[in-house]
Amino acid sequence: MLRLLNLELQKLLLNRTSKILIFISFILPFFVILLSSLKINVFGFFTLELGELGVFNFPIIWHLTTFFASQFKFFFAIVVVSMIGNEYSNKTLKQNLIDGLSKKEFILSKFYTIVFFSLVSTILITLISFCIGMYYSSYNEISIILRETNFLVAYFVKLVGFFSLCLFFGMLVKRSAFALAFLFILYILEWILFGLLAWKFNTDIAEKIQNFFPLKSMYKLIDQPFQRVAMTKFPDKANLIYDYSVHSYEIAIVLCWTTLFIFLSYRLLKQRDL
Amino acid sequence: MKPILTINNLTKKFGNLTAVSNLTFTINKGNVYGILGPNGSGKSTTLGIVLNVVNKTSGDFKWFDGNTTTHNALKKVGAIIERPNFYPYMTATQNLKLVCKIKGVDYGKIDEKLEIVGLLERKNSKFSTYSLGMKQRLAIASALLNDPEILILDEPTNGLDPQGIHQIREIIKQIAAKGTTILLASHLLDEVEKVCSHVVVLRKGVKLYSGRVDEMISSYGFFELKCNNQNVLVTLLENHPSFGRIKVQEHLVTAFLKEPMKSEELNKFLFEKGIVLTHLVQRKESLEEQFLQLTDAVQHQN
Secondary structure (H helix, E strand, O other): OHHHHHHHHHHHHOOHHHHHHHHHHHHHHHHHHHHHOOOEEEOOOEEEOHHHHOOOOOOHHHHHHHHHHHOOHHHHHHHHHHHHHHHHHOOHHHHHHHOOOOHHHHHHHHHHHHHHHHHHHHHHHHHHHHHHHHHHOOOOOHHHHHOOOHHHHHHHHHHHHHHHHHHHHHHHHOOHHHHHHHHHHHHHHHHHHHHHHHHHOOHHHHHHHHOOOHHHHHHHHOOOOHHHHHHHHOOOOHHHOOOOOOOHHHHHHHHHHHHHHHHHHHHHHHHOOO | OOEEEEEEEEEEEEOOEEEEEEEEEEEEOOOEEEEEOOOOOOHHHHHHHHOOOOOOOEEEEEEOOOOOOHHHHHHHEEEEOOOOOOOOOOEHHHHHHHHHHHHOOOOOHHHHHHHHOOOHHHOOOEHHHOOHHHHHHHHHHHHHOOOOOEEEEEOOOOOOOHHHHHHHHHHHHHHHHOOOEEEEEEOOHHHHHHHOOEEEEEEOOEEEEEEEHHHOOOOOOEEEEEEOOHHHHHHHHHHOOOEEEEEEEOOEEEEEEOOOOOHHHHHHHHHHOOOOEEEEEEEOOOHHHHHHHHHHHHHHHO
């Protein structure tokens, strides 16, 4: 396993473009979070300090940081599709197989890399959220800190699932740009299907079904936190209440998709003549 | 002899097209093999199948004793297919390190192999800056990294300039001299003739011949003769039981043998009949002539 990971890391880290993209997708969000936690003086008119809003309190901080950091996953998605696209366009996939890598090992080396970077990202976000939280949070009892840390699990699963989808699209179309276009098409398709279902039945049922779609199910893992922040500000407004917690069935759905995408990528490669 | 690769009734179809049809042959240790055939005869497809990149339709093949999986067997094989494929943004050394990681070989061999192909000075240049000839030499170095039991080369001189072709051939000869088994696919017959001891001849995916180069067609060779009295010479040869076809091209008479005969015998015979030769050469058909005869013979049968 280490051999396969090592192999893929060499391919990625020696390539300048992917190095920059990896940096953007993993380091940038932490800077953004870090900066937002600082007191910002807006042109001397007033000071903006997000910490004052209570958004850096435990446990809400887990929700907030994972949600924002996951928006940056698109940059690494480019890396994932290009690491497949490049293997095809340089014909190095063929050469790897001739050199004695099996098709299974090839897919696994990509998958391990995805898991590796998702894990690194999760660990980084845990650390930075913990530090900011410790600094700002009004509560720092262990039990409160540990509450809702399942957002971190959701974050990890979300990344692995999304990148596996990218891997599959990369394998399917062999070209990075087309694979990204496919992602966009899938996004639109999910909404069209949702629209059709809502028209046929009703919005409630449509939404329940939509939660099983690949992109939507990944998005659903970490719901948007704005409403929650609003909820804490206006606790008496009942129409703001919504279910934002991470459910194990949501994780299960995404894990099913992940397994399916990896398996399909392997099947695709196995049946292909290179 | 120890078999390295055994191919049994191998068939590959691309839709309606049969690229390889019922191919059977064995590669034994220590010989230099050529796979000959015009473009599109199924050479590359056959190599692609045994190298794990093309799926077979039917039949089977086994590497060595057949007890290892194909991808593990390939770690003991060195192969170059058509064009050299490397990561353009990595240097030669980095590319070879990657191959080492795949094959499970240590990095110690990298410099040694780069030395063989004469790329040691350029080892820290990016692959994208290499000329085609250098790329092809790097591919050979990469294929040699694991000291392979067999080296497979598919059209190794394709697209190279004469100097590049010469360099590659010299390297192949050196490797062959060390006793490494080589399988060379090519449509360039003189290339195969210069290095191979055995050939497999393919045409439209069908095997026409496999065996030693010098036994490819049952022929005893021919004489090329010139003299000042050509008509008498031709009549004499036509009536001689050892000769078959006689070909006259201006002043050159070519006489094909039906049974073995030494040049001094012929010279003596003709001299006794009063003919003094001005030119006498005994030759065997070149691989090219043999190949054309073989493929023509099949064409006539069809």
